[in-house]
Amino acid sequence: MEFIDYYKILGIDKSATEADIKKAYRKMARKFHPDVNPNDKQAEVKFKEVNEANEVLSNPENRKKYDKYGKDWKHADQYDQQSRQQNYGGSRNQQQNPFGQSYQGGGNEDSDFSDFFGSMFGGGGRRGNQSKFRGQDFNAELKLNLSEVYKTDKRTLTVNRKNIRLTIPAGVTDGQEIKIKGYGADGVNGGPKGDLNIKFNITNDTLFVRDGKNLYKTIDIDLYTALLGGDITIDTMSGQVKLKVAPETQNGVKVKLKGKGFPVYKKDDEFGDLYLTYQIVLPKDLTDQEKDLFVQLSKLRTS
Amino acid sequence: MTKENFIPVATLCTYYKVEMSLIQDLDDNGLIKIIQIEEAPFIHEDLISPLEKMLRLHQDLNINAAGIDTIFHLLNRFEDMQKEMKTLKSRLRIYEHE
Known part of the structure; x- marks a missing residue:
């Protein structure tokens, strides 16, 4: 003290x-x-x-x-x-x-x-001159992972010994609040009950960056796939997806996967998009033979 | 109109220890809505929570109805801006990861 x-x-x-x-x-x-x-x-x-x-x-x-x-x-x-x-x-x-x-x-x-x-x-004081009538609001925070709010979920919460069955619609956002009317404290002298306010605190446990309904991710591709094209497999929220990388794909190119983003809040079967940014990874620790071949390639370009 | 979900203004004045004139003033400024049922003024219970906030501002900070209206207007703008800032911050994360 x-x-x-x-x-x-x-x-x-x-x-x-x-x-x-x-x-x-x-x-x-x-x-x-x-x-x-x-x-x-x-x-x-x-x-x-x-x-x-x-x-x-x-x-x-x-x-x-x-x-x-x-x-x-x-x-x-x-x-x-x-x-x-x-x-x-x-x-x-x-x-x-x-x-x-x-x-x-x-x-x-x-x-x-x-x-x-x-x-x-001592304890008390003369503060709080406003009498109570309406019951107090209860504020609760619900911590969820991003992967958990990809699908609509039903949960039972216990607030002040009362069980509340709560449907958490897919696509809720971090910091979003929902109000459950009448689940707060009882009113005084016939006053209305307070409400229960639940704030969602969403931690991103995925490798995606979320912006509303859209998701973003940077994907590493090797030099040869970028130059010559090829197939890659990537993880999305709804499972793995095979993608064709076009020949001569440049570093930083963005690809949109329609409907592979996050569900839209309270809109059934509506999804955002997934944006992938290709990041070309150059080979390291070249062997002598590889170096020779790259020299040859560079000469072809400069001649 | 039935009285269900409506609270008599007289009851509110008793419990919150405020004058009827203040409630009337808040109504005149469009901050709450008083309705007449059987010639007596009532307020819908959904408005009690914002009304409590107005009364706190009045009783704790000596702010009149016009001042409360201004504060509510600014608070709305402030909350909109906070939301916008949150959106912008999450958008910024996309570029930070690139």
Whole structure:
């Protein structure tokens, strides 16, 4: 547990007035509010810090306590005991907790607050003035491999002890979200249920690069196949395919295999294309005979 | 029209501790849609989630309906751009592999 400099978080100094604190808090809250920073976990953390700082510094009693013990919060009980001894003539074995009545047991119950806040000011706080009515949304992340979303798949997920049968349509994309209405928390006082939002986190476990419905791959072909033409066998998502390489194929040439790409989301039997880029691999470690033959070939070209 | 899936605005005002005038203001700015059932204002339950977001912006940041409208507009643009950036990044990978 580390000391947290609430003044630094709000960008103010210790002599700040109540108005300064309010102004600084408002400015920071506008900047880091989670609703204006979607999908930004850092902003969310920062917003919690800013709120915590405001919770302490905007309350004169909390601020006084923080200013008094602040950095030395770990030794605060010693200070407190000392002052008690001075004031009351050495009464020992009194409460060990330096902050007496404000301590509400651990402070870790409310994850909106840091451990530091918890140990100084107790768990709760006066934040969260908005009453709940609609049930909370549940957000879940489903990790899948790219090869798994090539075909429509049925899965049973367990969310909060409820089993949900989910059909994952072929072709879902990384980061795509689906909303399952009414599978969130129950509403309060007759409010509607929240939703379950499932975000797909897709890891590419294939050798293809995916761009929407199309797939891309670089294929190595040897010099002789490129020059003279020939047959090659390549792997696609739907199995092996034999291809004819045309004679005198140049390096970097692209070939399109229609319908061998990725399935299109929620469109039955519709597929994207597979784009292959030929990369010609030149032979290495030539023998003397090969070198002679290449010399002959080069002379034929230059003469 | 039946009341099913519609929540009385009065109920929302009670639970979210907001004035009716704010809800009306949000409706005037086209951010939510209030409908009248038996001469009482109602909101469809699908709008509760965005309404909660609007109320958070109002209560946490002191933003009025016009400001919320502007923020929502900018957030939509921002989210579109984030999606576009993701698409461009995945397209870039094609060239990085060549």
